Amino acid sequence: MSRERRSLYHFAHARAGDKGDRLNLAVFVYKDEHYRWLLDQVTEEGVYQLFAHRGVTGVKRYPMPNLAGINLVLEDVLQGGVNGSLNLDGHGKTLSSLLLSMTVESPVSR
Amino acid sequence: MTVVVGCGAGFSGDRTDAAGPLVEALLHYDAPRALMFETLGERTLAAAQLARLQDPSRGVEPLLEAFLAPVLGDCLRNAITVLGNFGAANPEAAGDQVAAMAQRAGVKDARIAVIQGDDVRQQIHSLDWQPWEGEHRELPDSNDVVAANVYLGADALVEALAQEAQVVVTGRVADPALALAPLRYHHGWARDDWDRIAAGTLAGHLIECGAQVTGGYFADPGVKDVQGMHCLGYPIVEVERDGSLIVTKPPGTGGLVTEQTVKEQLLYEIHDPAGYVTPDVVVDLTGVEVRQVGRDRVSVKGVRGHPAPDRLKTTVSFLDGYQGEAEISYAGPNAMARAKLAQDTLQRRLATRCPADMRTRFDVIGISSVFDGDAAVWRDSPGSSSEDIRLRLAVEHKQRAVVELATQELLALYCCGPAAGGGVRRHLNRRLKTASYLVRRQDVTPSVSIRNGS
Numbered sequence: 001m002s003r004e005r006r007s008l009y010h011f012a013h014a015r016a017g018d019k020g021d022r023l024n025l026a027v028f029v030y031k032d033e034h035y036r037w038l039l040d041q042v043t044e045e046g047v048y049q050l051f052a053h054r055g056v057t058g059v060k061r062y063p064m065p066n067l068a069g070i071n072l073v074l075e076d077v078l079q080g081g082v083n084g085s086l087n088l089d090g091h092g093k094t095l096s097s098l099l100l101s102m103t104v105e106s107p108v109s110r
Numbered sequence: 111m112t113v114v115v116g117c118g119a120g121f122s123g124d125r126t127d128a129a130g131p132l133v134e135a136l137l138h139y140d141a142p143r144a145l146m147f148e149t150l151g152e153r154t155l156a157a158a159q160l161a162r163l164q165d166p167s168r169g170v171e172p173l174l175e176a177f178l179a180p181v182l183g184d185c186l187r188n189a190i191t192v193l194g195n196f197g198a199a200n201p202e203a204a205g206d207q208v209a210a211m212a213q214r215a216g217v218k219d220a221r222i223a224v225i226q227g228d229d230v231r232q233q234i235h236s237l238d239w240q241p242w243e244g245e246h247r248e249l250p251d252s253n254d255v256v257a258a259n260v261y262l263g264a265d266a267l268v269e270a271l272a273q274e275a276q277v278v279v280t281g282r283v284a285d286p287a288l289a290l291a292p293l294r295y296h297h298g299w300a301r302d303d304w305d306r307i308a309a310g311t312l313a314g315h316l317i318e319c320g321a322q323v324t325g326g327y328f329a330d331p332g333v334k335d336v337q338g339m340h341c342l343g344y345p346i347v348e349v350e351r352d353g354s355l356i357v358t359k360p361p362g363t364g365g366l367v368t369e370q371t372v373k374e375q376l377l378y379e380i381h382d383p384a385g386y387v388t389p390d391v392v393v394d395l396t397g398v399e400v401r402q403v404g405r406d407r408v409s410v411k412g413v414r415g416h417p418a419p420d421r422l423k424t425t426v427s428f429l430d431g432y433q434g435e436a437e438i439s440y441a442g443p444n445a446m447a448r449a450k451l452a453q454d455t456l457q458r459r460l461a462t463r464c465p466a467d468m469r470t471r472f473d474v475i476g477i478s479s480v481f482d483g484d485a486a487v488w489r490d491s492p493g494s495s496s497e498d499i500r501l502r503l504a505v506e507h508k509q510r511a512v513v514e515l516a517t518q519e520l521l522a523l524y525c526c527g528p529a530a531g532g533g534v535r536r537h538l539n540r541r542l543k544t545a546s547y548l549v550r551r552q553d554v555t556p557s558v559s560i561r562n563g564s
Contacts, residue, residue: 013139013334013370015327017379020546022244026377028370061237062383066398066412067373069451073381075244079484083543086433086471086504098481 003108009109011098012069017095021081023092025099028069031082034107035068041104050102051077051095056105072099112141113296114311115289116346119177119194120320122154124286128177128320128344133181135346135360136190144292145185147194148285148318148501149176155282156427156542158199159231159257169199174207182519183215186276191269193278193288199257201281207431208277219562220277221229223270227556228282230424230549231258237416237553242423242546243526249547250428256542257427260549263389264310265301266556267291273560282425284388286314291349295350307391308415309353312398315386315411316357316375318346323357323375324406325365338364341407354411356403366408376400385416387423388553392416418438421548430543434513436520437475439533448528449474449501456503459519468507468516475500499531506541512536 011034014027027048029038030051044059051074052107082090089095116136120426129145136143147170151164162169164420171177174196176325185192193203197204205224210218234252235420254400259282268291270278278291280373301307308505321342342361349355357367376395380386394414402410440448453472460470473479476496483541505516524534 008331013330015374015378017377019379019381020242020244021246022381022426022542024377024379024381026374026380028373043419052385055485060382062376064383064396067376067400069373069377071377071383072382081544083156083427083541084430085478086469086484087480087482088473088475088504094480 001032003105005103008042008102008104011104012030014096014100014102015026016093018078018091020079021075021076023074023095025072025074025096026069027072027099028067032068032088035065038070039063039105042102046102047072047074050099055079111297111351112348113293114139114141114143114318114346114348116145117148117289117317117320117344118145118181119149120318120322121177122149122173123172124149124320126173127180128400129177131360131363132344132346133190137184137188142292142296144191144193144260146288146290146317147183147196147285147357148288149173149177150195150282151197152349153542154546155198155259155425156257158545159427160542162199166378167203170204170207171196171198172416174204178208179211182211183217184219185197186212186215186220191271191278192524193280193291195288197224197266197279197281199229199281200434201279204279206359209281210424211431218467221275221562222277222279223273223275223558223560225262225266225278225280225283225556225558227261227266227268227554228259228261231255237549240421240548240549244548247545250426250545254428254430255426256429258424260422260424260554261389261557263287264291264553266558268295270560272369272455273558275560284390286388287390288315289314290390293349302417304391304417305413306353307504308393308413309355310349311388311391311393311408312350312413313347316372317347319343319378321365321372322378322486324359324367325371328371328374334370336365338379340364353413354409357408357410358406367408369402369408372400372408372410376537385542387419389418389422391418414534420551422551422554424546424547424549425439426547427542427544430541431506431508432510432513432538433504433506434536434538435502435504435540436517436534436536437500438520438531439500440528440531441498441532443497445497445499448478448531449499450493451528452501452523452531460516463519464512464516465507468505468512469562471504473502475502496561507525510538
């Protein structure tokens with residue numbers, strides 16, 4: 001039986017930070033017991049696909065079990081960064097919301 | 111012993127009335143205490159350098175007085191040390207301004223330290239440059255460089271405190287150094303007590319963005335609710351000698367301090383959490399524990415430190431052409447189709463009127479903008495049912511005239527474009543870009559000068 005598909009937004013919160021053309025997205029599940037599920041659902045490959053249209057060249061995921069979260073580092077996704085981008089949001093601050101719009105399989109409830 | 115540090119500003123555009131409640135709260139601690147202001151982003155410093163090039167007395171944080179004047183007298187009279195990077199491109203002039211403010215607050219002999227040595231623009235040819243790990247650009251031509259500033263660590267600030275400075279004015283320093291310095295000084299931590307230096311750096315990191323750890327940049331109605339966003343309390347860290355710390359905020363203020371707010375800020379702008387590189391220490395966050403220990407009180411412990419790097423990050427700002435932006439609105443029935451027609455029309459005009467090396471981007475604001483890449487892959491996404499749309503053109507080129515012409519083409523849509531377009535706005539700016547490199551620590555010489563009154 002396939003599980004319900006919803007957006008990550010229902011299960012996690014996130015914040016974006018920028019340095020140059022690099023973006024980090026810190027993502028935390030609301031419930032600590034969803035941490036393993038987060039690792040299954042939010043993979044480097046999945047995030048790469050989500051940001052492919054922005055010209056991302058690499059995604060590195062750092063698991064942080066102590067925080068029930070992950071840190072994602074995306075390379076070259078800001079198309080010039082805060083001082084070089086033509087995007088209204090050169091910092092990429094809104095991109096935490098793009099990540100949270102990612103479709104995931106709902107966690108199995110216990 | 112506990113040492114307490116508050117943060118009264120987290121960026122150059124921050125609220126200017128935040129420090130008042132912080133100082134009131136700091137007064138209630140029977141402990142060494144300090145108040146920091148972090149007002150210097152990558153972009154802010156470059157803008158300040160440009161201002162100074164035009165007028166040698168400028169280049170100071172424009173809101174320095176607005177941030178500091180309301181609380182300076184109380185700080186000076188009550189042994190609350192003030193540390194701020196509001197010196198921006200001109201720490202000496204900022205020191206003058208602080209001295210004048212102290213006089214006006216009725217304090218004649220305030221000891222004000224000015225830290226310099228971060229500005230290495232004059233040494234650009236003699237330094238040994240390596241690209242920072244995320245940097246692809248070659249070092250720009252020195253004729254275009256308007257600013258080159260090294261991220262200094264806490265050493266010079268600690269020295270200033272040892273010389274009994276009451277206010278420490280800096281230009282570019284690593285943001286957390288503004289908190290690490292008083293923590294190192296009062297706790298007597300050794301320069302190479304890496305776990306402690308990491309804890310002090312983490313304390314600074316958690317509060318350096320002001321309200322971002324106390325409920326700012328966090329609220330999402332119905333999901334992550336925050337009370338009192340109009341009067342957010344700015345953060346305070348209480349740091350023990352062993353490096354364990356508590357994040358809190360002044361009583362009676364809005365916002366909240368929870369494990370969620372602290373965790374979001376803990377990883378803010380962090381890349382590898384096991385190796386967060388600062389001038390003072392390489393911080394390892396992988397063993398950090400975050401625990402709610404009371405209302406608006408969150409304990410953070412378990413951070414580890416590794417020896418400080420041999421090279422220091424340096425941000426170089428350079429002029430690189432012009433950016434133009436122009437927007438026009440379409441609303442009501444068939445708005446999306448008219449906006450698309452306007453875009454198609456403009457694209458054909460720009461293709462013949464402007465050089466091929468002009469960078470161009472279109473947004474359809476209200477449908478899809480900030481999530482998009484410049485190639486507009488998402489723009490035909492479903493859900494384009496809005497009847498209030500703003501078409502935005504952004505361009506960049508070396509020549510000002512090209513950028514002017516491109517945005518003028520959008521303006522011409524008033525008469526030549528689809529029906530009922532309105533509300534055109536145009537902007538043109540010189541492009542000030544930044545790139546990051548590493549220079550050898552031994553080539554950088556921070557200095558401390560102390561003035562006694564004005």
